[in-house]
Amino acid sequence: MAQFHPLTVTDIQKTTRDAVVVTLRPENGADFTFTQGQYLTFKRDFGGEELRRSYSVCSGANDGTLQVGVKRVSGGVFSTWANTELDVGDTLDAMMPMGGFFAADTAQTPNILAFAAGSGITPILSILRTAMDDPTVRATLIYSNRNPNTVMFREELEDLKNQHMGRLNIVHLLSDGSQEIDLFRGRIDAAKCDALFENWIDIKSVTTSYICGPEQMMQTVAQTLEGHGLPKDRIRFELFASAQMGRAKLPAIDMSAPEDGVEGQLTVGGETWSFVIPQNTSLLDAALENNMDAPYACKAGVCSTCKAKVLEGDVEMIANHALEDYEVDAGYVLTCQCFPVTSQRVVWDYDQSEH
Ligand code: FES
Structure with missing residues (x-):
């Protein structure tokens, strides 16, 4: 599910002093077909710390090319690196295109x-x-x-x-x-x-x-x-x-989950796992602490990479900048922003999220 694939940088163009357009070629026959308005999530190691960042595709769906725009943000490690050091021939690791910023019809x-x-x-x-x-x-x-x-x-x-x-x-x-x-x-x-x-x-x-x-x-x-x-x-x-801040906030409200945590069960990549979600821990962090391959990028409720469907249990989503009302009504959540507010089991499924 949270699989990354290598992409070779075939071209880099400056579009302003602080922004580049990066053209990418998927390797090993990976199919990076995208819908207009979607984004790619990249990961890279910076001094021993893995950073994940999402950048929107700027090419059209019928253009036959895969390009993303990366604007350098003040203090942004990834965007600064992409604007100053990334070179043609380099390899970037990215997840398949995601996002629902388009009209279906x-x-x-x-x-x-x-x-x-x-x-x-x-x-x-x-x-x-x-x-x-x-x-x-x-x-x-x-x-x-x-x-x-x-x-x-x-x-x-x-x-x-x-x-x-x-x-x-x-x-x-x-x-x-x-x-x-x-x-x-x-x-x-x-x-x-x-x-x-x-x-x-x-x-x-x-x-x-x-x-x-x-x-x-x-x-x-x-x-x-x-x-x-x-x-x-x-x-x-x-x-x-x-x-994107790249860090999860702690819940500002009083979560009523018990001190010793609640039982969690998640499905990702066709496999189902159970573990304890510690108090004040998001569903995503609980999954990552248990070495689950749960998808994520911004950890700030912005990108929707961590979207999943909650099938059982009550959760509180403390920020949502990505899901539409109808998705929330249908039980979808951003797991990086979701905390249990129950002493009962919480069950969620990444495979039902249709990114
Ligand atoms: S990881 Fe981006 S919204 Fe959760």
């Missing part, structure tokens, strides 16, 4: 409205590249950055727009004041969304909206879209990868 989404902030453009680019292959699709992208130099994939977006002239509209919002038109100056906030929806975008014609960026921005855009009449089930969002 593209025929139902002929009019797309996408919002991206900073490196949140990466999965959005994959979605747009794929969607525009269908000549009936029209799309508008609102892309927010500090200034023109921090715009990731600037040329690629320009190319995509020129290739699909009249069907793809791109609005660059810049917060440094360098845009001449008032409407395109500043950040994506509620007032800006209202202004855009009143003067520029007809929300009634939108069939699906994709949002990727910081949490606050996503919530604001989603609320404003709903306020302007777009149904909630047509709004898809994904927190961007640089929000």
Whole structure:
């Protein structure tokens, strides 16, 4: 399940001063077929500590190439290494593509409205590249950055727009004041969304909206879209990868699991194991402490790599930036954020998670 496969780096291009596009070739015949908007989880050893990080695919599903975008984040060990030391010919280990940031039925989404902030453009680019292959699709992208130099994939977006002239509209919002038109100056906030929806975008014609960026921005855009009449089930969002902290938080609430822990049983890779989940320990950490091959990447409730279905027992999920309401209703959890709140057995299954 949490199997990693070697990929050879065949090309690296700088897209801004702080971001690279890495082209990868799977080795040993591994099938890395992906759906637009998905991501890859990489692992690498840094000074004896294994780090896992997820980066979104930026290529389109029909492009015949596998590319990820890696933006260097301040203090980010993996992203700094990828931007400064990673070389063509190097091997990266990655899990199969994962993530559900796409609409299942593209025929139902002929009019797309996408919002991206900073490196949140990466999965959005994959979605747009794929969607525009269908000549009936029209799309508008609102892309927010500090200034023109921090715009990731600037040329690629320009190319995509020129290739699909009249069907793809791109609005660059810049917060440094360098845009001449008032409407395109500043950040994506509620007032800006209202202004855009009143003067520029007809929300009634939108069939699906994709949002990727910081949490606050996503919530604001989603609320404003709903306020302007777009149904909630047509709004898809994904927190961007640089929000990953790489560490699990301890539960802030009083967990009522007993001091000596509760019985846990998990299924992963077709095998079922039982062990004790110690108090104040997440389902994922309990699995890892018992040397189970449970999948994970961010350990921060962002990437959904650790998604599983709880089949028995009560758990509390203390953070969720990745699962949709219907998934939670169906019993799915992020095991890195889940703690038992029961003295009864907790049973969960990674094999039912359909990443
Ligand atoms: S490991 Fe990323 S959400 Fe749990």
